[in-house]
Amino acid sequence: MDEQQAVDRAEEIIHQAVDVMSPKPTLERTGPESVGPCIARDDHGPDDRRQVTLFYKLTGVPGAEARNLVLQARDAWLKQGYKYHSSDEKDMSGPFPWVSMRSESDDFWMEGITGVLDRDKGEGIATLKVRSPCFLPPGKSSAAAADPAAFEAPAADDPAGRRALGHSSRIYDALGVGAAPTQPGEGIGRVRDASGAEAVHHTWSTPPLPEQERARAVARAQAYFVGAGWRVRPMPTAEGAPGVVAGHPEEHTVAQVVVSATGAVRVAVTTPVDGPAGPAGPAGSDSAAV
Template sequence: MNLRRIVPAAALLAMTTMVTGCGAQQDGQETGGRAPKQVTMNEQQAIDRAEEIIHQAVDGMSPKPTLERIGSLPVGPCIARDDHGPDDRVQVTVAYKLTGVPGSEAQNLVRQARDAWLKQGYKYNSSGEADWSGPFPAVYMRTEPDDFWMDAMTGVVDRAKGEGLASLGVTSPCFLPPEKASASTAADPAALEDPQADDPTRQRALGHSSRIYDALRVGSAPTQPGEGLSTVRDESGTSVHHTWSTEPLPEDERVRALARAQAYFQSAGWNVRHMPTLEGIPAVVARHPEEGTIAQVAASTTGAVRVAVTTPVNGPASADV
C-alpha cells in the first residue's frame, strides 16, 4: 500500500475533531542541519493565517466551490512530536470540503489550488509530488518562511465515472501561546500528572496502544524523554495521553509498518486521514468514532515510528478494550 495515495471520499466526509488534534510537522526538531526553530504566535493569528492560505487557493477557482468546514474547533494539542517540546504547545488545523461543483471537477480544483499556492511562492514538501496519471491526485505543500503545511486532495466518489470530492487542509507549526509561555514553570501542577493504575481511561489508552503495536509488527524502543503515560487537563477537558516509539527501521520498513497501522484502523472502523510530515512519509491519523480517541502513527526523523494515543476521560468505554 502506498501511503502517498489519497484517502477515499468516505474518510474525508467522516473527519470531525480528528483534524484539530493532530499535527503535520514538528516545530523545534532539527532538520537538514538547521537549528530548531521556535514559533511565536497566538491561536487567532494561526487561525487567520490558515484561513488566508485556504482563500489564496480558493478565491480564484473556476467553477467556484462552496467551502464546507471539516471538524469543529481548529485548535488542538501538538502530539506525536519528535522534539519532546512542552506538552502545552498547540497546533491549528483548518480543513474544508469543496462542495457545490460536479464531481468531475475535483482534479481540476486540486490543480488550481496547487497553481495558486505556487504563485504565492510556496513550496512542495518532500511528499508533495502529485500523481497526475489518475483522476484523484493529492498535493502536499508548505509556506515559507512561516512553515504552515497544507494539502489539496481528492477522495473517490465514483471511480468508474472519475468523480471525486476535493478538500483543502492547512496545519500550523506547533507553538506555545504567549500567555502559556509567560506562565513558564508557574503552570498548574495538576495540568500534567501520572494517571492512576485503575483509571479506566488509562486502560483504554493502553489497550489502543497495544493493538497498534500488534498491527505494526515491529519491536518497541525503550521509553524516551517525553514519552509514556500522562493525564492532561486543559480548556477542552481531561484526557490520558500515551506516546511511545518503535526501534529504528529502514525507510521501506517504516512505510510498510505505517501501511499495516492504516489497515488496522480501517478494519476496526476508525476514521483515517493522512497528514504530511517533515520526514516525507505521510503520518496516519485516526479517530475512534465512538470514544473520540485520537491516534497518530508517524515516521520519525530518528528512523523510528512514533505512536501517540489521546483518549478523553469522559468518552464512552470502547467495546473492544
C-alpha cells in the same frame, strides 16, 4: 503568533487557493476544532502549545471538477511562493490528485486532496487542509519539547543515540501529522541482533489516522528518504497496509515507517552503536522491527 493570528493566516492560505477557482466552490468546514493541542509529551500529559488545523470540503460543484480544483489550489499556492513538500506525479496527472506544500517563511503546511466519490466516472470531492506551526497560548513562557527527539534525551557522549533521535525528528517532520503519547514498548534503548552487534533503537507512533491520511503520511516519508539518498523499498504489512523500509548508505541505520492495525503510523529507527563503520543489519531484521 497567537491563536487568532494562526487562524487568520490559515484562512488566508485557504482563500489564496479558493478565491481564484473556477467554477467557484462553496467552503464546507469539516474535521476537528480549528485550535487544539499540539503534540503530547512523553509523560502522556498535554503539551502547553496549541496548533491550528483547518479542513474544508469544496462543495457545490460537479464531482468531475474535484480534480481541477485541487490542481488550481496547487497552482495558486505555487504563485504565492509555497514549496512542494511531496506529491505523486502519477496522482497529479490522474483523476484523483493530491499535493502537500509548505510555506517556508512561516512554516504553515497545506494539502489539496481529491476524495473518491465514483472512481469509474472520475468523480470526487476536493478537500483543502492547512496546519499551523505550534505556538504558546497567552501566559505561557515555555513549552515541552514536542518532537520524537525529546522522548528520551540521549547522553551527551552517546553519538548513536543522537543519530537515532535526529533521524526520528526528520522523519517526524516528513510525516507532518504529529506524534502520539509514548505507548508501551516505545521509546529509546539499546538492542542486540543475532550476531551480538549492539544498536540504539528508537520507536514512536502517530495518533490513529484516517485511511487516506495515513497512506499520504507514509508516502511523504518515502519521498523524504528518496530525497535524502536513503536506499528505499516498500514494506506492506500482512494486512496490506502501506509501509516503507529505508537504509542509510553511510551510517547503516535502518528506518521503518509502517501503518499499524490501530491506524497509527509507527516509526522505528535503528543505528549501530559503533557508528558509520559498524556492521549493517539487513532491512527488516528483528532489531529494527516495529
